[in-house]
Amino acid sequence: MAHYQRVGAVPPKRHTQHRDPDGALYSEELMGEEGFSSDSSLLYHRHIPSAIRSARTWDLPDQTTRPNHPLVPLHLRLHTLFEGDAWRDVDAVTGRRLVLANADVRISYAAVGATSPLYRNAVGDECVYVEDGAGRVETVFGDLEVGRGDYVVVPRATTHRWVPSGDGPLRLYAVEATSHIAPPKRYLSKYGQFLEHAPYCERDLRLPTPPRVVEDTDVEVYLKHRGHGPGGLAGTIHVVPHHPFDVVGWDGCLYPYAFNVDDFEPITGRVHQPPPVHQVFEGSNFVICNFVPRKVDYHPLAVPVPYYHSNVDSDEVMFYVGGDYEARKGTGIGIGSISLHPGGHAHGPQPGAVEASLGAERFDELAVMVDTFRPLELGEAALASDDGAYALSWDKNS
Template sequence: MSEMEYLSGFGNEFSSEALPDALPKGQNSPQKCPYGLYAEQISGTAFTCPRETNQRSWLYRIHPSVQHEPFKAMERGNLSHDWDEQHPNPNQLRWKPFDLPSNDQEIDFVQGLATVCGAGSPRERNGTAIHIYACNKSMTNRCFYNSDGDFLIVPQKGKLRITTEFGKLDVNPNEICVIQHGIRFSVAIDEPSRGYILEVWGVHFRLPNLGPIGANGLANPFDFLSPKASFVDETYEDGFQVVNKYQGHLFCAMQDHSPFDVVAWRGNFVPYKYDLSNFMVINAVEFDHADPSIFTVLTAPSNTPGVAIADFVIFPPRWAVQEHTFRPPYYHRNCMSEFMGLISGQYEAKEEGFAPGGASLHSMYTPHGPDTQCFEQSSNGELKPFHIGGTMAFMFETSFGLALTKWGEEVCRKIDPKYYTCWSDLKKHFDPNWKP
């Protein structure tokens, strides 16, 4: 992992330098920086946030990022934060795998962003949006940054080679990365690629509290990796394009140099990646089905204790061993909204129809649960230890009521109109004469 360094804890101070002694000694902004660099701070929180939540990093770069032409509005494609463009839809929804770009199109990561649903306001910095990306072209002489919120990126098909101001991140399917708001990055690919994005406004992702679990378990801090400093010192005669998402719209500014000219950095506002196979699974071992909150990798908390703007939850390979128990997820109605995606394999509660690259949405208090086949097999099959393997599903869970975009409900044409029928054949088993 020569281009990566361990992000050994959240809230601590990290540093990396591509040239020896590029970091100033003893202060952040000396009168003259080593190598003739510019000192620049990027703040992830208000200056006056408590020390345990304060996030910021110092960048030592060849050109300050202020050196660009004025921003001009550009076409935002299928990005949208207009939650009133469609009538609310409380139905159980399932999307077939989202399309990759056709061979006669050249679509990069930014052009391939499409918003499926969301709620809240990036202007008021409270809420969330769920996007997919589908691209077949690398970003060339072009970068992107998000003034609205943080991106949690979940690749499903194809590796992403992400260059950031802090260095490089290679992110494969079954890995995730988080790129916080304001940080510039560019995405290169080797093959057509597709994945999911959870965006949160006004808050950052963090590790969940473990409570009675104790000091260890779930996602361990030492498994998160941050980039190692590297820099590009080039001039572009035709210009380098900086794309900014601001209040849900896209803007573009030109500059003549690379934004990835940071020679050294230090701080705790840093992009990072995580391999989902490192997740330490906690599960029920005697009876009953435990709540899915035990599979939380990262959370973006709200101001209400125990309630999240959004949680990122996974359903990884694991053993099912409970006795006298209906082991799959039980039928339920939730006060949260649940958007699920499948990275690989089959999801145990719906082995038919829920495919990698697709998704489902069960809005708050919309009932859902196992399909007919899963219910019958799990109710009548022999209970013995069983390994749920070869699969990785995830859930974006939020306390917001999610609104569909026109693209998500109509334009993409991926909603399965027969999804509801997976419960239609559930039989009545009631027997008033039953005796224990």
């Protein structure tokens, strides 16, 4: 996110002495991407950010997967994973349940009511979509107040925690990359500014509040990192002598931010537009798109719902979060559902959906789509939430 920000107390020139009112030096930390060759920020700590008092193993939530074999499309009902009041004691870090994964991305889901531990993902950036509820993401850069429809983009190795608020669950759809996550390059100038044709821009991004110094000792930080466990992951808990939220100021182009789906301006046309017009973010070997309420195709003979298509190079994961999705009527898919359409299977509208859509002027639908360019395997949450019938829903005789 190459838009420079300066927050709090920073020295006039980088890598120079910066002292507190009593004369003690602050500790300067460079947080940067791609080996000092890409975006970075400088953070100024009251204490040494490298200090560790002890370390122990963190047993990650179940990361095992199995192939989608035999190959079939699936309907996953995520709301069945956290039923009743089970969400009240669940947090957004240790309570995530793995839905789908490959070597580039992991998709998890959680309905939470408890404050998470401090957490740092050292594997890749995270893009977390807030399906419902409200809360606060506290980070080493400052805080983000978040709610329904927010994407929260957290750069790799950012120490943060999730604090739910309100009476109901905070429902989170977490897309964890093994790379960085950013707006699509075609939306940006060569210097990183959003271009005029982009469906959102800098004004739509919400930045953290100024950081607040927390004085505490023997603080636990949960760290997800590369290892030899399922998915090539491992977990460690560091006990640090001082709270990581001890930053008095920072500046640079790398930081967490939030973007609400309501601020995405849909691109429409006389005939049906292909999915790339709905793209909102990209990572290595995957993209994130959103389908928002919009005016639909206005050619007099237009067919508003999607044509049948084969995902030759990708698996398509659609998360239904609002409205009434015209192309999937009659399947049982509703709010909180996922459809998985794997590469090699032609998919499209359900029987009768094409005729029913003719003449429509607007679709009131809201969905988040992840397209991957390597096959996805099924996590334990997919196996637990599969409806077992979706693959047959196009056959009128089933």
